[in-house]
Amino acid sequence: AQTVTQSQPEMSVQEAETVTLSCTYDTSENNYYLFWYKQPPSRQMILVIRQEAYKQQNATENRFSVNFQKAAKSFSLKISDSQLGDTAMYFCAFMNPNTGNQFYFGTGTSLTVIP
Amino acid sequence: DTAVSQTPKYLVTQMGNDKSIKCEQNLGHDTMYWYKQDSKKFLKIMFSYNNKELIINETVPNRFSPKSPDKAHLNLHINSLELGDSAVYFCASSQRGASYEQYFGPGTRLTVT
Numbered sequence: 165a166q167t168v169t170q171s172q173p174e175m176s177v178q179e180a181e182t183v184t185l186s187c188t189y190d191t192s193e194n195n196y197y198l199f200w201y202k203q204p205p206s207r208q209m210i211l212v213i214r215q216e217a218y219k220q221q222n223a224t225e226n227r228f229s230v231n232f233q234k235a236a237k238s239f240s241l242k243i244s245d246s247q248l249g250d251t252a253m254y255f256c257a258f259m260n261p262n263t264g265n266q267f268y269f270g271t272g273t274s275l276t277v278i279p
Numbered sequence: 280d281t282a283v284s285q286t287p288k289y290l291v292t293q294m295g296n297d298k299s300i301k302c303e304q305n306l307g308h309d310t311m312y313w314y315k316q317d318s319k320k321f322l323k324i325m326f327s328y329n330n331k332e333l334i335i336n337e338t339v340p341n342r343f344s345p346k347s348p349d350k351a352h353l354n355l356h357i358n359s360l361e362l363g364d365s366a367v368y369f370c371a372s373s374q375r376g377a378s379y380e381q382y383f384g385p386g387t388r389l390t391v392t
Contacts, residue, residue, distance in 0.1 A: 209383035
């Protein structure tokens with residue numbers, strides 16, 4: 165099974181500041197997908213951003229961007245201009261399309277945005 | 280329109296009972312999943328299923344069984360419930376060969392007393 169590591173169980177950031185959540189993974193595959201999901205207190209899982217491993221360009225979605233370092237097997241999430249609504253658990257996930265599309269999730273980072 | 284729905288959202292039951300959680304997706308996806316999220320928020324895949332293949336996580340007890348009456352539904356049956364089964368269960372779906380993004384249901388909080 166693939167392993168995904170999120171080394172920061174909890175983080176906090178001041179409103180309007182920038183924060184980076186780290187994620188590393190272990191795989192011998194060359195073709196895979198990486199995701200960040202957000203889980204607010206409502207517990208709904210919401211996709212934040214997606215990265216295809218074959219793309220060198222880092223994915224960006226509005227205030228959210230990733231730093232994908234394939235050789236280092238690192239996939240960090242940067243949140244710019246943090247907002248109170250960003251308070252949530254953030255999960256990093258790995259998916260290999262050759263193994264039934266199963267997601268492997270990290271243990272999550274609990275992010276609190278401080279007003 | 281709800282893309283992935285689950286019923287019930289909350290389920291409280293006693294040890295030894297048998298219960299089911301229903302899941303439906305209206306996205307036309309070909310693959311559905313069940314995840315368990317424990318009290319520490321750790322998400323673990325239990326099953327993935329499409330109309331051809333069921334992949335079972337080997338750590339899942341055989342008291343848990345997925346049942347798919349059709350492509351849009353994947354229900355989770357649990358026999359002889361135990362205290363350790365208390366968790367939030369998420370259903371999800373995706374389309375192979377597309378974006379691979381998984382769409383999640385709202386979750387079912389199961390409490391076994």
